[in-house]
Every structure is written in C-alpha cells, then in structure tokens.
Amino acid sequence: xxxxxxxxxxxxxxxxxxxxxxxxxxxxxxxxxxxxxxxxxxxxxxxxxxxxxxxxxxxxxxxxxxxxxxxxxxxxxxxxxxxxxxxxxxxxxxxxxxxxxxxxxxxxxxxxxxxxxxxxx
Amino acid sequence: xxxxxxxxxxxxxxxxxxxxxxxxxxxxxxxxxxxxxxxxxxxxxxxxxxxxxxxxxxxxxxxxxxxxxxxxxxxxxxxxxxxxxxxxxxxxxxxxxxxxxxxxxxxxxxxxxxxxxxxxxxxxxxxxxxxxxxxxxxxxxxxxxxxxxxxxxxxxxxxxxxxxxxxxxxxxxxxxxxxxxxxxxxxxxxxxxxxxxxxxxxxxxxxxxxxxxxxxxxxxxxxxxxxxxxxxxxxxxxxxxxxxxxxxxxxxxxxxxxxxxxxxxxxxxxxxxxxxxxxxxxxxxxxxxxxxxxxxxxxxxxxxxxxxxxxxxxxxxxxxxxxxxxxxxxxxxxxxxxxxxxxxxxxxxxxxxxxxxxxxxxxxxxxxxxxxxxxxxxxxxxxxxxxxxxxxxxxxxxxxxxxxxxxxxxxxxxxxxxxxxxxxxxxxxxxxxxxxxxxxxxxxxxxxxxxxxxxxxxxxxxxxxxxxxxxxxxxxxxxxxxxxxxxxxxxxxxxxxxxxxxxxxxxxxxxxxxxxxxxxxxxxxxxxxxxxxxxxxxxxxxxxxxxxxxxxxxxxxxxxxxxxxxxxxxxxxxxxxxxxxxxxxxxxxxxxxxxxxxxxxxxxxxxxxxxxxxxxxxxxxxxxxxxxxxxxxxxxxxxxxxxxxxxxxxxxxxxxxxxxxxxxxxxxxxxxxxxxxxxxxxxxxxxxxxxxxxxxxxxxxxxxxxxxxxxxxxxxxxxxxxxxxxxxxxxxxxxxxxxxxxxxxxxxxxxxx
Numbered sequence: 001x002x003x004x005x006x007x008x009x010x011x012x013x014x015x016x017x018x019x020x021x022x023x024x025x026x027x028x029x030x031x032x033x034x035x036x037x038x039x040x041x042x043x044x045x046x047x048x049x050x051x052x053x054x055x056x057x058x059x060x061x062x063x064x065x066x067x068x069x070x071x072x073x074x075x076x077x078x079x080x081x082x083x084x085x086x087x088x089x090x091x092x093x094x095x096x097x098x099x100x101x102x103x104x105x106x107x108x109x110x111x112x113x114x115x116x117x118x119x120x121x
Numbered sequence: 122x123x124x125x126x127x128x129x130x131x132x133x134x135x136x137x138x139x140x141x142x143x144x145x146x147x148x149x150x151x152x153x154x155x156x157x158x159x160x161x162x163x164x165x166x167x168x169x170x171x172x173x174x175x176x177x178x179x180x181x182x183x184x185x186x187x188x189x190x191x192x193x194x195x196x197x198x199x200x201x202x203x204x205x206x207x208x209x210x211x212x213x214x215x216x217x218x219x220x221x222x223x224x225x226x227x228x229x230x231x232x233x234x235x236x237x238x239x240x241x242x243x244x245x246x247x248x249x250x251x252x253x254x255x256x257x258x259x260x261x262x263x264x265x266x267x268x269x270x271x272x273x274x275x276x277x278x279x280x281x282x283x284x285x286x287x288x289x290x291x292x293x294x295x296x297x298x299x300x301x302x303x304x305x306x307x308x309x310x311x312x313x314x315x316x317x318x319x320x321x322x323x324x325x326x327x328x329x330x331x332x333x334x335x336x337x338x339x340x341x342x343x344x345x346x347x348x349x350x351x352x353x354x355x356x357x358x359x360x361x362x363x364x365x366x367x368x369x370x371x372x373x374x375x376x377x378x379x380x381x382x383x384x385x386x387x388x389x390x391x392x393x394x395x396x397x398x399x400x401x402x403x404x405x406x407x408x409x410x411x412x413x414x415x416x417x418x419x420x421x422x423x424x425x426x427x428x429x430x431x432x433x434x435x436x437x438x439x440x441x442x443x444x445x446x447x448x449x450x451x452x453x454x455x456x457x458x459x460x461x462x463x464x465x466x467x468x469x470x471x472x473x474x475x476x477x478x479x480x481x482x483x484x485x486x487x488x489x490x491x492x493x494x495x496x497x498x499x500x501x502x503x504x505x506x507x508x509x510x511x512x513x514x515x516x517x518x519x520x521x522x523x524x525x526x527x528x529x530x531x532x533x534x535x536x537x538x539x540x541x542x543x544x545x546x547x548x549x550x551x552x553x554x555x556x557x558x559x560x561x562x563x564x565x566x567x568x569x570x571x572x573x574x575x576x577x578x579x580x581x582x583x584x585x586x587x588x589x590x591x592x593x594x595x596x597x598x599x600x601x602x603x604x605x606x607x608x609x610x611x612x613x614x615x616x617x618x619x620x621x622x623x624x625x626x627x628x629x630x631x632x633x634x635x636x637x638x639x640x641x642x643x644x645x646x647x648x649x650x651x652x653x654x655x656x657x658x659x660x661x662x663x664x665x666x667x668x669x670x671x672x673x674x675x676x677x678x679x680x681x682x683x684x685x686x687x688x689x690x691x692x693x694x695x696x697x698x699x700x701x702x703x704x705x706x707x708x709x710x711x712x713x714x715x716x717x718x719x720x721x722x723x724x725x726x727x728x729x730x731x732x733x734x735x736x737x738x739x740x741x742x743x744x745x746x747x748x749x750x751x752x753x754x755x756x757x758x759x760x761x762x763x764x765x766x767x768x769x770x771x772x773x774x775x776x777x778x779x780x781x782x783x784x785x786x787x788x789x790x791x792x793x794x795x796x797x798x799x800x801x802x803x804x805x806x807x808x809x810x811x812x813x814x815x816x817x818x819x820x821x822x823x824x825x826x827x828x829x830x831x832x833x834x835x836x837x838x839x840x841x842x843x844x845x846x847x848x849x850x851x852x853x854x855x856x857x858x859x860x861x862x863x864x865x866x867x868x869x870x871x872x873x874x
C-alpha cells in the first residue's frame with residue numbers, strides 16, 4: 001500500500017523538492033502551505049508521516065504540531081520538522097510541541113527517505 | 122543533490138516574489154506601520170531564501186542570509202528594537218541580499234567585499250545586545266573547543282571514547298570522524314528505557330528495534346515487569362524496557378544514530394562488551410558505572426522475557442491509540458468543511474503555473490509567423506472576388522479575427538502589472554527626501570496597468586533616474602517652497618495608463634520646473650546648440666536629454682552618478698518608447714514616457730522608395746502631405762526646408778540616405794511624411810508613395826548583423842519579402858552628419874557601386 005506523506009511549507013521550492021524526493025521513495029504526497037492548511041488536509045485525509053516547516057505565515061509549524069496532536073487521529077502519526085539550523089533550541093521547541101524527529105535542511109533525497117524510515121513503521 | 126538542481130528556477134522565481142513582498146514589509150516598518158507580524162514576515166522571507174540557497178549550495182548567499190536572519194530573529198523577539206537606523210540597515214541588507222540572489226541566478230561573481238559593510242553592521246548591531254551573529258566566530262569558538270577536547274583526550278585516551286563520555290553529543294558532529302575510521306566487529310550491550318514522552322511524540326520502539334537489528338547480530342530482551350493490570354494501562358504510558366545485544370562493525374555511533382530522535386525521551390546506555398585491546402583501558406574506565414548497573418537490570422530482565430515478547434508493546438503502546446483513530450476520524454467528520462477546504466487549496470495552486478519565459482517567447486514568435494503567413498495568403502487571394510468565393514473570404518476574415526485574438530492572448534501572457542517596478546519607488550523617494558532634507562510625498566496611480574515583461578525589466582533604471590532627477594532638481598527645499606508660496610511638502614506623482622496601443626507613464630513633480638535660461642546657457646557653453654540659435658520653450662526643455670548635458674552646478678551623489686538623461690532616453694528608445702519633458706517654470710515638470718505594449722509587433726506604415734519598400738513605425742508619424750512648390754525653401758547650404766504652418770521642417774530624401782536608385786527627386790511629385798523625433802524635433806521624409814498601414818512582426822537584426830544606422834529591425838511582408846523597419850533618429854543622424862545632398866550623392870554612391 002502506498003504510504004502518504006503530508007508536507008507543509010510556505011516555500012514552493014521546498015514543497016517541490018520534498019515531493020520529488022518522496023515520490024522517488026514511492027510515497028504519495030499531499031501539500032499544504034501553512035499550518036492551517038495542514039490541519040484542514042489532516043481532517044480530510046489519512047497520512048502516514050507529516051513533514052512540516054517551522055516558520056510559516058497564518059499558522060506556524062509549532063502551533064500546527066500542537067494542534068494536530070490534540071486530535072486522537074493524529075496522535076500516533078510521526079511528525080518531522082524541517083529545520084535549517086541544527087541548533088538545539090529549534091529541535092527542542094519542536095520536540096516539546098510533539099514532533100517525532102527532524103530533518104536538517106538542506107537535505108538530500110536519500111537522507112530524507114532514511115529519516116522517514118526511522119519514524120515510520 | 123543534483124536531482125534537486127532542477128528546482129533552481131522555482132527557487133529564483135520564489136526569491137523574486139519574496140524580495141518583492143519584503144520591500145513592501147520593509148516600507149511598512151520604516152513608516153512605522155509595521156508590527157510584529159511584519160517582522161515575522163520579513164524573517165520568514167529571509168529564512169526561506171536561506172533555506173533554498175542552502176539546498177543549491179549558494180554558500181555566499183547562505184552565509185549572508187544567516188547573519189541577516191539572526192538579527193531579524195532578535196528583532197522579532199523584541200530583543201532588538203527596530204529603530205529608524207536599524208530599519209535602514211535592514212533595508213540596505215535586503216538590497217545586498219537581492220544582489221546576491223541575482224548573482225547566484227546569473228552565475229556571476231560579485232566583488233568579494235560586496236556584502237562586507239552590511240555584514241559588519243549586522244554583526245555590530247547584534248553585538249550591542251551581546252549576541253554573536255557571526256557564524257565564523259562561532260565556528261572558531263567550536264574549533265577552539267574541539268582542539269581543547271582533543272588535547273585533553275590525547276593525554277589519557279584515544280579519541281574514540283570521547284563520544285561515549287558525553288551522553289548527549291551533537292549527532293552530526295562526531296558522526297563524520299567516526300565514519301572513515303575502520304571499526305572492528307564489536308559487541309555492545311544497549312539498555313533502553315523509554316519514557317512516556319517517547320510515545321507522546323509518536324516515536325515507536327519497534328521501529329528502533331528494526332533499525333538496530335539491521336546493524337548486525339542482534340538479541341533483544343524485553344522487561345515487561347512494570348506493565349500494570351489492563352484496566353490501569355495508560356495508552357501512552359511507557360511500561361516496557363529493553364536490553365539489546367548488538368554485534369556490529371559500524372561502531373557505537375551507528376547505534377546512537379538509531380536513537381537520535383529519542384535520546385531525551387529515554388534512558389539509554391551503550392556499553393562495549395568486548396572492547397579492542399588498544400581502547401580497552403579507557404573504555405573500561407568510562408564504562409565502569411554501566412557494568413554495575415547491568416546486573417541489576419539483568420536480573421529482572423532475564424526471568425520473564427523471551428524473544429517473541431517484543432511484540433507485546435505493540436498493542437499496549439502503539440495500537441492503543443488506533444481504535445480511537447477510527448472514532449477520531451468520525452469526529453472531525455464535522456470537519457467536512459475542512460475537507461472541502463482541501464480541494465479548494467488544490468485549485469488555488471492550479472490557478473497559475475510557472476512557465477519558462479523561453480517557451481512563451483517561442484509561442485510569441487510562432488504567432489508572429491502565423492500573422493505573416495496570414496498576410497501572405499490574404500495577399501495571394503486578393504484578386505479573387507469575394508462574391509465568387511464567399512467561403513474563402515469569410516474564412517479568411519474569421520482567420521484574421523482569430524489570429525488577432527490569439528496574438529493578444531499570447532501578448533497578455535508576457536504582460537505584467539507595472540506594480541512591480543512602482544513598488545520600489547516609495548522607498549527611493551523616502552531615501553532621497555532624507556538625503557536632500559526635503560519633504561516629498563509620492564503619489565502613484567495606475568499600478569495595475571500591464572506591460573510586456575521585458576519592458577518592465579528595463580523600466581526600473583530609467584524610472585529610478587527620473588525620480589532622482591525630480592527629487593534632486595525638481596522639488597525645492599522646504600524653505601524655498603515656503604518662499605514661493607507652496608506647501609512645504611513637495612509631491613511627485615507617478616502614473617501609468619494605457620492610451621491607444623501604447624502605455625504612457627508620467628512622472629510629474631510640483632517643483633521649480635526647468636530653468637530655461639540656465640539650460641540654454643549650459644547648452645551653449647557645452648556647444649550643444651549654436652549661440653545664436655532660437656529655440657522654442659519645448660525644445661529648450663528637451664535639451665536635457667542631449668548627451669553630455671547636466672545642469673547641476675555641483676555633481677550631487679543623487680543625480681550626478683554619471684548617468685545623464687541621455688541614457689534614460691536611450692534606454693527608453695531601445696524599448697521602442699519615447700520620452701519627453703513638459704515644464705512649467707515655478708510649477709513643476711512632467712516626464713512623459715510612452716512605451717509600446719509589446720516588443721514583438723509594431724504598427725507600421727509601408728513606404729515605397731524607388732524599388733524598395735520600408736516600414737516606418739506609426740508612432741513616429743505626424744502627418745503626410747504633397748507640398749506646393751512655394752512651400753519648399755532652399756537654404757544656403759543647399760538643404761531644403763518645408764514651410765508648414767509657420768514652422769520650418771528639414772527635408773530628408775530617403776532614397777538618398779539608402780542610395781536607392783530611381784527615387785523621386787521632385788518634391789512636388791513625391792510625398793512628404795512629417796515624423797517627430799524623441800527630442801520633439803521634426804523632419805520631413807521624402808518618399809515615393811505610401812502603400813498602406815500594416816501590423817508587422819519585428820525580427821531583430823542584431824542577432825545576425827552589426828547595428829545598421831537608420832534601420833531598427835526587419836520584418837517579412839505579406840508577399841514574403843523582407844522589409845527594413847526605419848529608425849528615424851538614425852536617419853536624422855545620417856542626414857546631418859553624412860549629408861544627403863544631391864551633390865553628394867555620387868560621392869556616397871561611389872563606394873557602393
């Protein structure tokens with residue numbers, strides 16, 4: 001069964017690159033441009049993994065994670081945050097919101113799939 | 122990584138958008154309208170640019186964006202107050218960033234010190250509150266720390282145990298040195314006790330176990346002692362702990378990497394059970410607390426556990442939330458509205474697509490060919506009577522209609538609102554006002570008027586220059602304005618408007634207007650006009666467009682940057698446009714720019730001169746006439762003037778300019794077309810006859826030929842013949858400098874013969 005990944009980022013470049021890498025890994029991809037769109041998409045779809053940026057307009061990634069974790073449906077869905085800095089503070093912030101792990105930008109497609117493997121059954 | 126290079130174009134388009142938005146946000150900040158959301162938006166823009174730049178390896182861009190981002194982060198956190206000075210710095214740095222983006226896009230290299238000043242100012246600004254924004258400084262500090270650690274380690278241990286000593290190493294950092302080192306096959310004891318938080322973040326021990334198993338030999342023991350009675354189980358509670366024996370040649374780091382995301386949510390100890398002899402001593406020393414702890418854990422672990430047991434936590438921890446998931450998805454069924462939102466989002470994305478400009482240009486070109494082909498067919502069938510071939514005539518008429526529609530649609534693809542150029546102006550005016558200590562307000566209108574993208578791209582510089590000119594020379598100081606009875610605040614109005622087939626952009630100021638006396642004096646001084654010349658007011662005003670003209674007494678650093686109004690006029694002309702100035706002394710001046718809607722098609726008049734036909738751009742033509750003999754005056758130097766409504770217009774014989782044989786020399790039998798030049802001067806072109814008006818597709822000559830004076834471009838006519846499109850300014854130049862008098866014809870013709 002094809003696994004579905006929700007990617008949420010306000011950068012179209014990043015969304016396209018994620019989609020490209022994920023499709024190569026055999027994933028189906030749905031995309032949102034901010035946390036609110038992400039939540040709406042989660043209401044309407046079931047996904048296996050969520051990848052989200054932190055800095056976004058309308059609803060940022062931290063709020064997005066906190067909100068999605070409130071719904072039982074999403075409690076066990078792995079959430080990976082995209083971060084440019086490998087700085088501990090950003091990871092901490094993401095983790096305390098409920099993120100499962102992180103992907104450091106810039107990523108290479110192989111590494112991205114490896115990280116997803118680490119959190120997805 | 123190369124795979125992702127295909128998204129570079131997307132990245133640059135996105136940068137363009139981000140930088141455009143940035144400009145608006147920064148202006149809001151500067152005028153004090155910005156709030157924290159604005160700062161957030163600014164931060165995000167820089168952050169996105171940095172993120173993308175990192176993906177494509179634009180290191181210089183990343184380095185600068187990083188420092189910039191750090192400072193903006195401090196600002197949005199409220200740690201740095203956005204003062205007028207710091208906002209100005211941010212504006213300046215946004216420009217630098219934009220330069221770096223452009224350099225990356227064009228593959229050019231900026232001078233090495235291009236961003237140094239901005240970079241230093243940013244670092245200094247951050248330093249005022251004790252933050253070090255310089256990544257290199259941080260690197261240096263890390264390097265120093267590493268050296269220290271390495272030095273200390275060197276005394277009593279191999280570098281290998283160092284990561285073991287530190288319980289929470291940065292995973293990335295030690296991984297690199299560990300990889301190349303050849304690691305022997307070693308056996309590790311891994312003790313892993315998850316905490317509740319691990320499950321709350323949707324991590325899953327089973328996945329970790331799966332990953333561990335791939336490292337090599339593997340044995341797992343689960344300790345389910347702490348699992349409570351069923352009715353007391355918390356779905357997300359952590360009740361089971363594990364011990365693994367891992368035999369691997371990938372080193373301890375590989376094991377740590379498996380636990381990368383859960384290090385803070387569990388207790389983890391990794392002990393090498395058979396350390397190699399060389400490392401044995403320090404490793405044993407480091408591991409000392411571990412073996413002590415091991416037996417304690419081992420005792421309960423060994424008893425109840427068998428291999429299949431690891432399956433147990435699955436229903437307990439992972440599957441437990443799943444039944445809820447079913448209920449949960451029914452719950453948000455009320456979120457059907459949200460479900461409707463999703464496809465909505467998709468259609469939004471589909472509403473615009475990014476297309477390579479080359480493709481659009483190819484389409485424009487092909488439509489151009491279609492226009493020519495249609496003209497050709499129309500000409501071939503001209504002699505057929507419409508009533509004999511009604512279907513053909515109707516078909517052709519319809520085809521013509523469709524082609525025009527098609528042409529307009531294709532042109533519209535290249536059209537963009539002038540907004541993108543206008544958006545830079547408020548800031549420019551603000552800065553100029555500040556530099557000149559004047560009060561200037563900028564009004565804009567018609568920002569949504571659309572013009573060809575190429576025109577928009579080329580419009581920035583001339584527009585900037587004219588605004589500079591208005592701010593610097595036009596608008597007076599508040600004192601002077603008060604003395605002249607004007608409000609202290611000067612107004613510059615920039616408008617765009619479509620009139621006929623052209624776009625008109627006007628830049629009007631309410632300043633002092635052009636000082637004609639001064640302009641005239643300067644022009645005579647610079648030998649641009651004869652001392653005894655009598656010029657109309659309009660002609661004097663337009664002298665400022667002459668090359669080498671500048672009235673500023675001292676070269677200010679605003680207008681006097683070595684670019685004169687002549688360059689502005691050249692730029693506009695190269696776009697097929699015109700610029701002139703209207704001035705009312707004491708009341709202000711207006712620059713008026715007219716630009717073609719598109720660069721691909723031109724409305725032209727087909728002229729016949731001898732055996733040749735030429736295209737004259739319709740925009741240049743004022744009128745045409747067949748003069749009476751008494752309207753022609755011959756002046757001393759043999760040049761001919763046409764007297765018309767009290768004005769004298771020099772005549773230029775086109776057949777002499779282009780050395781076309783058998784052109785009509787008798788002005789009373791020929792036709793005179795009065796054309797107006799950019800400087801508002803007039804010229805009468807003598808031609809044999811006018812064949813008709815026609816829309817022609819411009820074919821550039823520059824790709825294949827050196828520039829030819831007097832000829833702007835070429836086109837293909839309906840009969841399949843190539844025809845040259847005339848450039849009146851070039852013709853005037855030839856007439857004035859190379860002569861076109863009857864007497865000189867043989868001399869000119871000689872080399873050609």
